[in-house]
Amino acid sequence: MDDHILDMRAIGKEFPGVKALDHVDLRVRRGEIHALIGENGAGKSTLMKVLSGVYPHGSYTGEIVVDGRPAAFKDIRQSEAAGIVIIHQELALVPQLSIAENIFLGNERGGRGLVDWRETNRQAMRLMAAVGLVEDPEAPVSGIGVGKQQLVEIAKALSKEVRLLILDEPTAALNEADSAGLLALLRALRDQGITSILISHKLNEVTAVADRITILRDGRTIETLDAGSGAVDEDRIIKGMVGRDLDHRFPPREPEIGELLFEVEGWTVDHPTVAGRRVVKDASVTVRRGEIVGIAGLMGAGRTELAMSVFGRSYGSYVGGEVRMNGRALRLRTVSEAIDAGIAYVTEDRKQFGLLLDEDIRRNTTLAALRRVSKRGVIDLDREVVESERLRERLRVKTPTVFQKTGNLSGGNQQKVVLGKWIFTEPELLILDEPTRGIDVGAKYEIYGIVHQLAAEGRGVLVISSELPELLGLCDRVYAMNQGRVTGELPRREATQEAVMRLMTDSATPAGTVAP
Amino acid sequence: MTLLDKLSKGDDDTPPEQITEKVADARTGVAETLRKTLRSNVRQYGMIVALVLITVLFAVLSSGKLLTPLNVTQVIQQNGYILVLAIGMMLVIINGHIDLSVGSVAALVGAIAGILIVDWHWDWRLVLVAGIALGALIGAWQGYWIAYVKIPAFIVTLAGMLLFRGLAQLLLEGQSIGPFPDAFRDIAAGFLPDLGNVQGVQFVGISDFTVQLKVGPLHTLTLVLGVAAVALLVWTELRARQGRRSYGLPAGPRSLFVAKLVALGLVVMLFGYVLASYQGVPVVGLILIALIAAYSFMMNRSVAGRRIYAVGGNEKAALLSGVKTKKNTFWVFVNMGALAALAGMIFAARLSAATPKAGVNFELDAIAAAFVGGASASGGIGTVVGAIVGALVMGVMNNGMSMIGVESDWQQIIKGLVLLAAVAFDVYNKRKAKN
Numbered sequence: 048m049d050d051h052i053l054d055m056r057a058i059g060k061e062f063p064g065v066k067a068l069d070h071v072d073l074r075v076r077r078g079e080i081h082a083l084i085g086e087n088g089a090g091k092s093t094l095m096k097v098l099s100g101v102y103p104h105g106s107y108t109g110e111i112v113v114d115g116r117p118a119a120f121k122d123i124r125q126s127e128a129a130g131i132v133i134i135h136q137e138l139a140l141v142p143q144l145s146i147a148e149n150i151f152l153g154n155e156r157g158g159r160g161l162v163d164w165r166e167t168n169r170q171a172m173r174l175m176a177a178v179g180l181v182e183d184p185e186a187p188v189s190g191i192g193v194g195k196q197q198l199v200e201i202a203k204a205l206s207k208e209v210r211l212l213i214l215d216e217p218t219a220a221l222n223e224a225d226s227a228g229l230l231a232l233l234r235a236l237r238d239q240g241i242t243s244i245l246i247s248h249k250l251n252e253v254t255a256v257a258d259r260i261t262i263l264r265d266g267r268t269i270e271t272l273d274a275g276s277g278a279v280d281e282d283r284i285i286k287g288m289v290g291r292d293l294d295h296r297f298p299p300r301e302p303e304i305g306e307l308l309f310e311v312e313g314w315t316v317d318h319p320t321v322a323g324r325r326v327v328k329d330a331s332v333t334v335r336r337g338e339i340v341g342i343a344g345l346m347g348a349g350r351t352e353l354a355m356s357v358f359g360r361s362y363g364s365y366v367g368g369e370v371r372m373n374g375r376a377l378r379l380r381t382v383s384e385a386i387d388a389g390i391a392y393v394t395e396d397r398k399q400f401g402l403l404l405d406e407d408i409r410r411n412t413t414l415a416a417l418r419r420v421s422k423r424g425v426i427d428l429d430r431e432v433v434e435s436e437r438l439r440e441r442l443r444v445k446t447p448t449v450f451q452k453t454g455n456l457s458g459g460n461q462q463k464v465v466l467g468k469w470i471f472t473e474p475e476l477l478i479l480d481e482p483t484r485g486i487d488v489g490a491k492y493e494i495y496g497i498v499h500q501l502a503a504e505g506r507g508v509l510v511i512s513s514e515l516p517e518l519l520g521l522c523d524r525v526y527a528m529n530q531g532r533v534t535g536e537l538p539r540r541e542a543t544q545e546a547v548m549r550l551m552t553d554s555a556t557p558a559g560t561v562a563p
Numbered sequence: 564m565t566l567l568d569k570l571s572k573g574d575d576d577t578p579p580e581q582i583t584e585k586v587a588d589a590r591t592g593v594a595e596t597l598r599k600t601l602r603s604n605v606r607q608y609g610m611i612v613a614l615v616l617i618t619v620l621f622a623v624l625s626s627g628k629l630l631t632p633l634n635v636t637q638v639i640q641q642n643g644y645i646l647v648l649a650i651g652m653m654l655v656i657i658n659g660h661i662d663l664s665v666g667s668v669a670a671l672v673g674a675i676a677g678i679l680i681v682d683w684h685w686d687w688r689l690v691l692v693a694g695i696a697l698g699a700l701i702g703a704w705q706g707y708w709i710a711y712v713k714i715p716a717f718i719v720t721l722a723g724m725l726l727f728r729g730l731a732q733l734l735l736e737g738q739s740i741g742p743f744p745d746a747f748r749d750i751a752a753g754f755l756p757d758l759g760n761v762q763g764v765q766f767v768g769i770s771d772f773t774v775q776l777k778v779g780p781l782h783t784l785t786l787v788l789g790v791a792a793v794a795l796l797v798w799t800e801l802r803a804r805q806g807r808r809s810y811g812l813p814a815g816p817r818s819l820f821v822a823k824l825v826a827l828g829l830v831v832m833l834f835g836y837v838l839a840s841y842q843g844v845p846v847v848g849l850i851l852i853a854l855i856a857a858y859s860f861m862m863n864r865s866v867a868g869r870r871i872y873a874v875g876g877n878e879k880a881a882l883l884s885g886v887k888t889k890k891n892t893f894w895v896f897v898n899m900g901a902l903a904a905l906a907g908m909i910f911a912a913r914l915s916a917a918t919p920k921a922g923v924n925f926e927l928d929a930i931a932a933a934f935v936g937g938a939s940a941s942g943g944i945g946t947v948v949g950a951i952v953g954a955l956v957m958g959v960m961n962n963g964m965s966m967i968g969v970e971s972d973w974q975q976i977i978k979g980l981v982l983l984a985a986v987a988f989d990v991y992n993k994r995k996a997k998n
């Protein structure tokens with residue numbers, strides 16, 4: 048007989064106008080790593096919020112059984128008392144506090160209202176060792192990278208005597224090395240008897256680490272697969288997720304590359320606050336009409352900084368360099384000048400830099416191009432609805448109307464709204480920064496299709512991505528950056544994973560050299 | 564061909580009619596539409612319901628005295644300057660800031676207006692314009708530190724609160740200046756001229772739950788204005804409905820539309836009638852109507868208004884969308900300064916004196932009005948009408964409590980609790996919407 052730590056039966060959850068969960072079943076065995084996957088908006092995060100008491104008992108239907116006993120959590124504290132800890136998509140750390148303080152936040156060591164710092168730090172060290180985090184426990188959390196912050200979250204969970212650990216897209220913002228470290232940690236925790244539920248859109252991770260996989264689609268459980276020892280491959284999972292075979296990860300395309308559209312030459316940028324720290328050094332990039340160009344690089348290579356700085360100097364302080372569009376030199380000192388020049392920049396951080404989360408899809412869609420729905424400064428509200436509704440339909444944002452608050456959308460749908468907002472500006476050059484972060488395979492395919500369409504119209508597309516397969520599958524040409532420099536450029540047929548990797552880690556090559 | 568055209572003419576193109584059906588979740592019945600509008604505007608309607616309830620409550624407690632034409636007129640005149648401030652404060656709060664200096668700015672501009680008119684014998688119209696310009700300049704000073712130097716508005720305007728209060732006291736040397744000429748006083752205490760003396764049935768008040776009427780003169784211009792306002796209302800609403808139709812957007816059930824127009828029209832007419840039974844529309848009332856209409860239009864329909872919301876909602880996202888966020892915030896404070904100046908002069912006109920103690924605690928009343936009226940402390944949310952309703956809730960309570968003899972210490976306690984309750988209601992509703 049199987050020993051189940053968790054049994055969720057026929058869970059239903061409705062939001063105004065949206066049935067997020069519809070009779071979902073999820074059974075998790077004790078001591079396994081259980082992957083929960085599905086398209087954007089399938090209901091994964093919602094299901095986990097139901098489980099952890101974020102949505103209290105009574106606000107959903109169905110039954111939750113933990114350790115064979117029915118559970119009715121009224122809030123997160125109660126689920127934590129039962130050993131269930133969730134680490135949300137957005138980390139919940141206090142940046143100014145130290146690692147140790149964060150680990151014991153709300154659970155302070157000491158007594159009678161006083162904090163025992165010696166004890167706090169001693170226990171923090173022990174937990175940090177357990178998750179493999181080597182840092183000073185008194186260092187502020189804001190000073191360590193995202194990967195390590197993720198570890199702090201897990202250490203915090205361990206401090207609460209966790210038995211069932213839920214991780215919602217923990218690796219979405221991590222680089223490969225940090226991701227691999229995190230997965231190894233999950234395995235180690237499993238060996239100590241801690242069960243985990245892992246939500247991820249990175250299927251290679253799922254097949255590598257999961258014992259079993261439950262697939263959700265449109266708020267329903269599709270199937271649970273036994274995945275131990277690589278029994279299930281990615282194509283099999285994709286079939287479950289999208290309901291059909293997806294033969295190719297990229298839609299077919301015949302590139303039609305035209306004349307030179309966009310050039311950056313000798314672009315140099317300093318850090319906004321640290322004087323004299325050069326973030327982008329003498330970078331040169333070109334994009335032709337109809338061409339999709341990629342920029343590869345490790346975290347901190349200066350790709351986002353380059354893009355944002357070109358986009359109306361929205362990052363750092365400009366030192367030198369020139370931008371030309373259709374052969375004409377441009378002075379882009381503000382974002383609105385860049386938009387007027389036909390440049391669009393889709394940010395990598397949609398929540399912080401991309402969306403007005405309190406406002407609806409409609410108002411987000413038109414924000415960057417209000418001119419297109421207004422006359423003499425007066426907005427035509429009806430036209431705005433019609434135009435944004437069209438985009439919503441075509442980008443397949445999963446929500447009944449454009450009057451939905453973007454803060455309530457799932458991550459993938461939010462990304463589509465941001466993309467729609469920039470398509471609405473009718474750009475000549477579209478810069479996409481990590482366009483598919485946190486997005487499911489089906490939606491990725493759709494987004495690639497849209498990118499193809501944009502290129503086919505003679506626009507230029509510049510893609511920044513940390514996922515090499517994405518760059519290689521999508522781009523006609525790939526640049527690599529390292530430590531602020533462009534270390535080389537490769538046409539599609541020469542751009543292999545190894546070749547690009549070499550350029551990404553190679554700082555000796557002078558800028559602009561084409562690798563052999 | 565643009566991408567959009569292409570997108571909308573793709574293989575599986577959706578004809579516009581279908582798009583629109585989606586927008587409205589298909590054509591829905593009266594009850595359904597009503598339920599939906601109510602649910603998505605709980606906050607707005609909640610505040611209006613609260614205002615009505617408070618009015619009824621004090622009308623009953625004061626055995627009808629609250630609703631006499633004289634008192635209704637007085638409520639408008641007593642609260643005029645707070646309403647002006649509340650509009651500006653709403654914009655500041657939507658933009659993600661706060662302004663603590665408005666009371667002091669009002670005092671300073673009032674003092675300067677007093678000196679110019681009483682001591683220097685300037686023409687009052689010129690002073691009005693100069694005063695508003697001075698207010699805008701003060702707003703620009705504060706806006707500069709807030710928007711461009713990035714000092715938190717709380718600190719800049721706290722400094723401004725001390726600074727401008729001090730300047731006002733310095734200028735007035737601790738004395739009051741007055742009286743003002745009648746023409747200037749009329750801004751706060753005057754009424755629109757009448758067209759002629761029409762006899763009619765006056766509204767006297769309500770007592771023992773029956774309406775009291777008597778034969779007497781009615782203010783004709785007010786009645787004419789009331790009819791004109793209703794006509795304007797019907798015309799704009801019809802045009803809006805037609806506009807939606809021409810885009811193929813659903814316009815909602817006709818019966819509901821008619822019912823809404825009739826209800827709104829009745830409220831406007833009734834209000835006009837009550838005022839006409841006394842001395843007609845006060846001059847402040849007209850100023851307020853103009854401001855409410857203009858600012859509502861700006862915040863709902865104009866690009867500038869949309870950007871004020873965007874900056875308050877997410878400044879970084881707004882910046883990356885091409886909004887000149889610094890300039891935007893700067894102008895919001897310029898606007899606040901100008902409105903604070905106007906409020907200061909209305910207040911001086913009302914007292915017929917400029918005093919160094921004018922405008923004390925005005926900022927608190929204006930901020931309270933904005934939050935009672937549905938603003939969010941984190942910015943990005945709020946409406947001009949909300950600010951007005953919020954200010955009226957507080958104003959009617961002030962008036963009603965004084966009328967039934969509640970002592971001023973108790974008045975403060977009750978107002979504090981009401982502010983807290985209104986915001987708690989808001990938070991509670993938001994949480995309910997989430998689950």
Ligand SMILES: Nc1ncnc2c1ncn2[C@@H]1O[C@H](COP(=O)(O)OP(=O)(O)OP(=O)(O)O)[C@@H](O)[C@H]1O
Pocket residue numbers: 062063065066067085086087088089090091092093094445446455456457458459460485487996997998
């Ligand atoms: N507070 C809310 N109000 C209204 N709708 C919501 C709310 N939260 C989630 N939804 C809707 O419920 C559905 C499920 O969302 P959920 O966040 O669970 O998806 P997900 O599977 O986690 O997607 P992703 O992979 O993009 O994170 C979506 O259609 C979403 O728009």
Ligand SMILES: [Mg+2]
Pocket residue numbers: 091092093136215457458
């Ligand atoms: Mg999710």
